[in-house]
Amino acid sequence: MAVAAALLSRRALYSALASPSWLHDTSSCYICSISGTHSLVNHPNLRLQRGYHNSGKFDLTDLTHPHIWYPNAREKKRNVFLHVGPTNSGKTHNALKRLEASSSGVYCGPLRLLAREVAQRLNKANVPCNLITGQEREEIEGAKHSSVTVEMADMTTEYQCAVIDEIQMVGCRSRGFSFTRALLGLCSDELHVCGDPAVVPLIQRILEPTGDVVTVQYYERLSPLVPLKTTLGSFSNIKAGDCVVTFSRRSIYMLKRRIEMGGKHLCSVVYGSLPPETRTKQATMFNDQDSNLNVLVASDAIGMGLNLNISRIIFSTLEKFDGICNRELTVAEIKQIAGRAGRYGSKFPVGEVTCLNSDHLPLLHSALKSPSPIIEERFLDKAKLSPDYFIADCEDMLKVAAIVDELPLGLYDKYLFCLSPVDIQNYAKKGIVRLKEIFTPGTLQVPKSHNQLKELESIHKVLELYVWLSFRLEDSYPDRELAASQKLIEEYLERSGWQQNGRKDFLQKPKRLHQEYDASQLRKYFQEIDVRSK
Ligand SMILES: Nc1ncnc2c1ncn2[C@@H]1O[C@H](COP(=O)(O)OP(=O)(O)OP(=O)(O)O)[C@@H](O)[C@H]1O
Numbered sequence: 391m392a393v394a395a396a397l398l399s400r401r402a403l404y405s406a407l408a409s410p411s412w413l414h415d416t417s418s419c420y421i422c423s424i425s426g427t428h429s430l431v432n433h434p435n436l437r438l439q440r441g442y443h444n445s446g447k448f449d450l451t452d453l454t455h456p457h458i459w460y461p462n463a464r465e466k467k468r469n470v471f472l473h474v475g476p477t478n479s480g481k482t483h484n485a486l487k488r489l490e491a492s493s494s495g496v497y498c499g500p501l502r503l504l505a506r507e508v509a510q511r512l513n514k515a516n517v518p519c520n521l522i523t524g525q526e527r528e529e530i531e532g533a534k535h536s537s538v539t540v541e542m543a544d545m546t547t548e549y550q551c552a553v554i555d556e557i558q559m560v561g562c563r564s565r566g567f568s569f570t571r572a573l574l575g576l577c578s579d580e581l582h583v584c585g586d587p588a589v590v591p592l593i594q595r596i597l598e599p600t601g602d603v604v605t606v607q608y609y610e611r612l613s614p615l616v617p618l619k620t621t622l623g624s625f626s627n628i629k630a631g632d633c634v635v636t637f638s639r640r641s642i643y644m645l646k647r648r649i650e651m652g653g654k655h656l657c658s659v660v661y662g663s664l665p666p667e668t669r670t671k672q673a674t675m676f677n678d679q680d681s682n683l684n685v686l687v688a689s690d691a692i693g694m695g696l697n698l699n700i701s702r703i704i705f706s707t708l709e710k711f712d713g714i715c716n717r718e719l720t721v722a723e724i725k726q727i728a729g730r731a732g733r734y735g736s737k738f739p740v741g742e743v744t745c746l747n748s749d750h751l752p753l754l755h756s757a758l759k760s761p762s763p764i765i766e767e768r769f770l771d772k773a774k775l776s777p778d779y780f781i782a783d784c785e786d787m788l789k790v791a792a793i794v795d796e797l798p799l800g801l802y803d804k805y806l807f808c809l810s811p812v813d814i815q816n817y818a819k820k821g822i823v824r825l826k827e828i829f830t831p832g833t834l835q836v837p838k839s840h841n842q843l844k845e846l847e848s849i850h851k852v853l854e855l856y857v858w859l860s861f862r863l864e865d866s867y868p869d870r871e872l873a874a875s876q877k878l879i880e881e882y883l884e885r886s887g888w889q890q891n892g893r894k895d896f897l898q899k900p901k902r903l904h905q906e907y908d909a910s911q912l913r914k915y916f917q918e919i920d921v922r923s924k
């Protein structure tokens with residue numbers, strides 16, 4: 391029985407990931423109770439599928455026609471514009487101009503920072519725009535526009551104009567399916583798709599069976615990007631507007647200290663596991679000309695689409711750990727990150743790129759000269775998929791699915807928990823999870839080591855998850871406000887003093903946090919539920 395359940399989960403998850411309509415359409419959960427029968431006639435997608443095959447039987451393992459899973463979008467003949475070109479060429483800008491001029495619309499981006507940048511731009515242009523990400527929901531009264539992270543895009547609302555940014559992410563193993571879903575499923579008269587030219591043939595093939603009208607618009611870079619012939623040399627050569635790129639938390643803080651010890655500059659930091667609001671604040675402070683944080687030390691969390699006041703990108707390494715192994719950055723990644731320098735209209739009209747290590751210069755130069763390789767199609771063993779699709783990486787979800795299958799929960803709940811590592815046991819037993827069961831006043835102090843900082847980031851992940859769930863299961867996760875109000879890391883960054891004094895070693899100046907928490911309880915909680923991070 392357990393094996394059968396696990397198989398069902400696997401099948402359901404594969405179906406869900408290839409058919410992302412599942413994310414917002416609970417009725418398609420039917421797909422995981424099929425057991426090989428065909429009692430699914432009430433599902434609109436399947437009605438369509440039946441029509442498609444022109445027979446009364448469905449082969450539910452046949453995933454070769456994903457475009458028919460989105461009947462609302464298929465009812466339209468969408469005008470699709472592909473805006474493709476190098477970084478900083480105005481692709482997003484032009485798509486957003488169309489969005490601003492439309493009566494209703496949605497922007498779908500890969501990063502929360504980017505979604506926020508777009509929401510701010512629209513609101514500033516007097517186009518009321520909501521901001522909706524997994525953990526944030528800032529709704530503006532009367533708004534007909536939304537800026538969202540692509541996973542949050544709604545396939546059931548009709549728009550006049552929709553934008554999908556950084557569409558080359560469609561090739562990403564873990565998030566690509568959300569881009570595929572948006573590309574096929576957004577129900578919009580006009581669809582603007584921005585990204586790397588390498589993606590054009592694939593997008594054209596994917597859209598071919600939809601009947602949409604596709605127009606490709608090529609762009610040129612708006613301001614020059616100059617790869618330097620020499621490395622940075624010494625850290626004393628760091629200047630305002632520099633951004634040093636590295637990929638681990640440890641080296642981010644090490645480089646920050648190294649630069650600040652020079653006594654000339656203070657650094658903002660931006661990296662993936664910083665809580666999103668802290669990330670936004672750090673990026674804003676770096677961009678703010680009146681702030682004294684004029685150097686940025688960042689990971690590739692700044693890599694896509696963002697408009698930061700960077701004059702020079704300095705790669706400290708051209709390798710990153712991608713969750714499985716250390717690997718060289720791809721040409722596309724190098725170009726994306728380098729493209730943050732010298733943004734058109736910013737303080738620095740010419741961008742420069744270099745690195746710390748002279749061994750890296752040849753690769754850097756050749757990557758910046760090369761076109762990105764055409765995005766390839768991938769296959770999952772014997773899954774019957776069209777050549778332009780692959781099934782998303784879902785091993786982590788499958789681990790959660792195996793646990794969830796044992797619990798007395800409905801299919802939709804099971805699916806939600808598969809998407810997110812949470813306090814499943816508590817929810818299944820009591821149907822409600824109070825924040826105080828996770829959080830009690832305690833003795834947590836300002837971190838004195840990188841491990842403690844890491845722990846603090848983990849705590850924030852738990853809080854983010856709580857907020858994430860509270861948006862989906864409001865009654866069961868009632869303490870959203872309390873969870874969202876915790877600013878541990880910001881307090882740490884603000885109170886530990888190093889921002890005000892570059893020479894101060896923040897690790898040796900512990901101060902107690904404003905609010906204190908029971909670290910051991912949180913650690914235990916996090917270890918129990920963080921199935922994904924294993
Ligand atoms: N026609 C224009 N007038 C004024 N500003 C512009 C124009 N085109 C682009 N910009 C500005 O130039 C900057 C870069 O443009 P944009 O973000 O559209 O580039 P992109 O091609 O999308 O780059 P990336 O690939 O890095 O996302 C932005 O700050 C944008 O507002």
Ligand SMILES: [Mg+2]
Nearest residue numbers: 481482584695
């Ligand atoms: Mg862009």
